[in-house]
Amino acid sequence: MCLGIPGQIIEIVDQEKNLAKVAISGIKREVNITCIVDEDHPVDSCVGEWVLIHVGFAMSRIDEDEAKKTLELLHELGEAQSELDSMAREPVL
Amino acid sequence: MKYVDEFRDPVLAKSLVREINELVEAIEFTRQRPIQIMEFCGGHTHTIFRYGIEQLLPKCIELVHGPGCPVCVLPMGRVDDCVSLAQRPEVIMTTFGDAMRVPGSKKSLLQAKADGADVRMVYSPLDALRLAHQNKNREVIFFALGFETTMPSTALTVLQAEADGVDNFSLFCNHITTVPIMNALLETPGMQLDGFVAPGHVSMVVGEKPFHFVAEKYKKPIVITGFEPLDILQSIWLVIKQIAEQRAEVENQYARVVASSGNLPALEAMDRVFELREFFEWRGLGTIEHSGIKIQNDYARFDAERKFPVPNVKIADPKSCQCGDVLKGVIKPWQCKVFAGSCTPETPMGALMVSSEGACAAYYNFGSLPELMALKLARQNQEALP
Numbered sequence: 001m002c003l004g005i006p007g008q009i010i011e012i013v014d015q016e017k018n019l020a021k022v023a024i025s026g027i028k029r030e031v032n033i034t035c036i037v038d039e040d041h042p043v044d045s046c047v048g049e050w051v052l053i054h055v056g057f058a059m060s061r062i063d064e065d066e067a068k069k070t071l072e073l074l075h076e077l078g079e080a081q082s083e084l085d086s087m088a089r090e091p092v093l
Numbered sequence: 094m095k096y097v098d099e100f101r102d103p104v105l106a107k108s109l110v111r112e113i114n115e116l117v118e119a120i121e122f123t124r125q126r127p128i129q130i131m132e133f134c135g136g137h138t139h140t141i142f143r144y145g146i147e148q149l150l151p152k153c154i155e156l157v158h159g160p161g162c163p164v165c166v167l168p169m170g171r172v173d174d175c176v177s178l179a180q181r182p183e184v185i186m187t188t189f190g191d192a193m194r195v196p197g198s199k200k201s202l203l204q205a206k207a208d209g210a211d212v213r214m215v216y217s218p219l220d221a222l223r224l225a226h227q228n229k230n231r232e233v234i235f236f237a238l239g240f241e242t243t244m245p246s247t248a249l250t251v252l253q254a255e256a257d258g259v260d261n262f263s264l265f266c267n268h269i270t271t272v273p274i275m276n277a278l279l280e281t282p283g284m285q286l287d288g289f290v291a292p293g294h295v296s297m298v299v300g301e302k303p304f305h306f307v308a309e310k311y312k313k314p315i316v317i318t319g320f321e322p323l324d325i326l327q328s329i330w331l332v333i334k335q336i337a338e339q340r341a342e343v344e345n346q347y348a349r350v351v352a353s354s355g356n357l358p359a360l361e362a363m364d365r366v367f368e369l370r371e372f373f374e375w376r377g378l379g380t381i382e383h384s385g386i387k388i389q390n391d392y393a394r395f396d397a398e399r400k401f402p403v404p405n406v407k408i409a410d411p412k413s414c415q416c417g418d419v420l421k422g423v424i425k426p427w428q429c430k431v432f433a434g435s436c437t438p439e440t441p442m443g444a445l446m447v448s449s450e451g452a453c454a455a456y457y458n459f460g461s462l463p464e465l466m467a468l469k470l471a472r473q474n475q476e477a478l479p
């Protein structure tokens with residue numbers, strides 16, 4: 001919950017609601033990007049960028065190298081899989 | 094140095110360890126007592142144990158594992174309140190996986206679910222909002238918890254619910270805030286912390302400024318830190334360097350993610366939706382002024398505590414639990430009487446066993462064997478006494 005997980009923004013889903021689709025280790029998921037857009041970084045410009053995602057919200061821009069390292073760390077800590085599983089899950093259990 | 098080769102840059106790790114060793118030589122007070130550094134965040138605790146960072150450090154440095162694991166510090170009464178909300182027939186209770194296992198006085202949310210309550214695990218509060226859209230005739234409550242790292246996500250979800258005109262979505266808000274608890278720890282009598290490794294992702298939201306009081310008022314070094322083992326080692330070096338040079342400053346080791354002013358859109362959303370509670374209770378630590386977060390009046394219709402009667406249960410922690418002493422650094426996890434006996438990650442008695450970020454679970458999973466063996470022997474000897 002607190003470590004977050006890196007992903008790459010691959011498309012904007014909803015301009016108005018700041019929703020984008022990200023790819024995270026092969027999983028695709030919609031996330032909210034409100035916290036990383038401002039005048040200098042309009043929604044459109046975010047496609048292709050790497051971000052750190054916390055519970056469905058992109059919280060920080062990171063570079064690709066940092067994203068890779070963070071993902072490795074999460075795997076080593078044994079946290080990547082549970083995070084990915086919960087991301088992939090639909091909330092209708 | 095049995096773990097150093099696992100670091101991404103073993104050469105740098107070795108040189109940091111060497112420099113730390115040299116620096117502590119010059120710190121006079123280590124002859125009387127150890128240097129205590131608190132890593133506040135549960136994520137850091139996990140990394141420290143996984144990579145055996147404590148074993149790399151000179152004996153005179155003690156790491157105190159702080160209260161920064163939000164599920165660990167949630168008081169049992171709040172879990173009971175949440176279970177009571179979840180048991181209402183119209184309610185769909187939603188929360189993160191970790192939160193489902195926190196023990197209440199009677200049951201956890203997971204057990205409530207087994208007993209028939211409609212409790213669903215979600216990845217994001219936005220998923221809970223989506224459920225509210227899909228289930229117009231039910232009330233979807235999101236059991237919100239966490240420090241500033243997760244606060245923006247719930248605030249933005251409430252703002253989205255407002256924009257969507259949704260009226261069957263609310264929060265059971267248990268967010269807690271970092272600074273008052275640090276303050277309370279620093280004010281604890283007998284507490285001898287010499288410096289802090291500050292939480293990276295809380296700082297990513299709030300920026301550097303809220304931590305200045307630690308350096309200015311309490312004259313303790315504090316370093317905002319990333320989650321790689323190397324980050325933590327480097328921050329410990331920075332803290333030790335400040336102590337050796339008799340400085341106390343806020344330093345930002347994690348500048349690649351943490352902007353000094355924090356995340357403005359996140360802070361803005363939090364400011365709109367939330368305000369401080371007068372008091373909030375922490376498991377093991379008691380009641381701390383202005384440490385909890387509630388929903389502002391303007392958004393009262395998204396507040397489960399105002400929409401529904403909440404029993405407001407107060408439950409004292411079991412007597413044998415020593416979570417508070419562990420959190421304050423007074424004892425090490427394995428010194429708690431029930432550690433590894435009646436309290437294990439499978440059957441947690443105390444909150445610090447619940448999540449992999451809790452100090453006790455981290456010790457249980459990764460603690461150094463000699464310590465655990467010594468503990469076992471000491472117990473056996475004790476039991477052998479007449």
Ligand code: SF4
Pocket residue numbers: 413414415416417419426429430431432433436442443444445446453
């Ligand atoms: S062993 Fe259990 S009861 Fe004791 S401090 Fe740790 S979590 Fe709390």
